[in-house]
Amino acid sequence: MNMGRVRKMAKERWGELNHFEGFWCGFYKSPQLTKSEFEKPIRINFDQEIVLINYFDSISTFNWDNMVEANEEGEIKLTNPEEKTSSSGVYILIIVPGKISTREEAFNRIEEISGTLSITQGKNFVKDYITSSFYFFDGNGRVNSIPFNPDVFHKPSVENENLKKAMEIQMKVRDIENDEKRSKVKLSLRWFYKSLSEDGVDAFIKLWIAIEAIGKDSFNKSEDNLKDIKMKFRSIYSEFKDPSSHFQLGPLFSLRSNIVHKGEFVNIDNKVMRYLECIYKDLLDYELKMHNQEYSKSCKENFEIDVLKYVKN
Numbered sequence: 436m437n438m439g440r441v442r443k444m445a446k447e448r449w450g451e452l453n454h455f456e457g458f459w460c461g462f463y464k465s466p467q468l469t470k471s472e473f474e475k476p477i478r479i480n481f482d483q484e485i486v487l488i489n490y491f492d493s494i495s496t497f498n499w500d501n502m503v504e505a506n507e508e509g510e511i512k513l514t515n516p517e518e519k520t521s522s523s524g525v526y527i528l529i530i531v532p533g534k535i536s537t538r539e540e541a542f543n544r545i546e547e548i549s550g551t552l553s554i555t556q557g558k559n560f561v562k563d564y565i566t567s568s569f570y571f572f573d574g575n576g577r578v579n580s581i582p583f584n585p586d587v588f589h590k591p592s593v594e595n596e597n598l599k600k601a602m603e604i605q606m607k608v609r610d611i612e613n614d615e616k617r618s619k620v621k622l623s624l625r626w627f628y629k630s631l632s633e634d635g636v637d638a639f640i641k642l643w644i645a646i647e648a649i650g651k652d653s654f655n656k657s658e659d660n661l662k663d664i665k666m667k668f669r670s671i672y673s674e675f676k677d678p679s680s681h682f683q684l685g686p687l688f689s690l691r692s693n694i695v696h697k698g699e700f701v702n703i704d705n706k707v708m709r710y711l712e713c714i715y716k717d718l719l720d721y722e723l724k725m726h727n728q729e730y731s732k733s734c735k736e737n738f739e740i741d742v743l744k745y746v747k748n
Contacts, residue, residue, distance in 0.1 A: 438570070441487065441528065446572040448485070449532040457572050459541035461529040462494050462565040463549065468525035484548060487528040494521045494565055527552070527561050535569050542567065543700070600725075607723040620722060623649035627715055636694055639703050642711045643691045650718045661688055667721050672732065682714070682731055686742040706738045 445458045465488075476489035529548050531541040549561045608624075611617035626645035630638045650664040659665075661684055668678040675681045693699045713730035720727045734740065 450572045455532045456534045461545040463527040463561040464563040485530040683742040
C-alpha cells in the first residue's frame with residue numbers, strides 16, 4: 436500500500452463533504468510488529484476517523500535541517516527541501532478529516548486515539564512518532580508538520596567565562612554541607628536537563644519540578660506552595676515592591692495546577708519556557724550564593740512575557 440491508495444480511500448469516505456479539504460495523517464512506527472503478520476492492511480473505522488495498520492517500505496518526511504527563508508522575489512521556501520525517508524516496517528496511520536486550519540483539533544484527536552490504542556494494544560503499539568502531514572483529496576498536494584527543531588536555539592557557547600561558571604556551580608554544589616539540601620540541588624539539575632529534551636506541556640512540568648526542587652525549603656501541604664520561592668525572589672529582586680506579582684509567579688503556579696490537576700493541554704509558547712529557565716537560574720544562583728545575573732528580569736523585559744493568557748479563569 437502507498438499514500439496514493441490511502442488518499443483514494445479517504446476521498447471515497449469524506450471527499451463529498453464540503454467542509455473537508457482533505458485529511459491529517461499521524462504516522463507512528465510499531466517496531467515489534469513484522470511484515471509477516473500483515474498479509475493485508477488492517478482498517479479500523481472510528482466515528483470520524485480511520486486507523487490503518489500496514490507494512491510500508493518507507494514513509495517520506497522532511498528533513499529537520501529545513502529552515503524557512505524568502506528569496507529576492509518574496510517567495511517563501513525551505514532551504515533544504517529534500518525529503519528523507521524512514522526505514523521499512525509496520526506503521527500505524529491515524530487519519531482525521533479536516534482542513535489545514537484545523538491542525539490543532541486534528542492533532543488532539545490523533546493523540547486521543549493513540550492513547551486508546553496504547554491502552555488496548557500495549558504501549559509499544561504506537562511507540563515511535565514519525566511525522567504528521569495534511570493531504571488534499573485532489574492532486575498530490577501535501578503539507579508536512581515538521582517536529583519541534585531544537586536547532587532554532589542559539590549556538591551553544593564555549594566561552595571561558597561560561598565554562599568557569601559551570602565549574603563554579605559544581606564546586607558550590609559539592610561544598611553544600613547539608614546532605615538533604617545538596618541532594619535537592621542535584622535533583623533539580625537533573626530535572627532541568629530532562630526538560631530540555633521535551634517541549635510544550637512535558638517540558639513545562641519537568642522544569643517546574645526543577646524549580647520546586649531548588650526553590651522550596653518545605654513541602655508542608657498546609658503552607659502556601661510558593662512561600663519559599665516568593666521569599667527568595669524578594670531577596671533577589673529587592674528593588675521591586677512585589678516581585679512575586681511582577682514576575683507572575685502566581686499565574687505560573689496556576690498554569691502548573693491546571694495541567695497537573697485538571698489535565699489541561701496548553702500550547703505553551705517557547706518564550707514562556709525560556710522565562711521558566713531564567714526563573715530556575717535565578718533560584719540556582721541564590722541557593723549557591725553566586726552573583727545573581729537577574730535572568731528573569733532580563734528575559735521578561737526582552738520578550739514581553741505575559742503568563743496570564745495561558746491561565747483560564
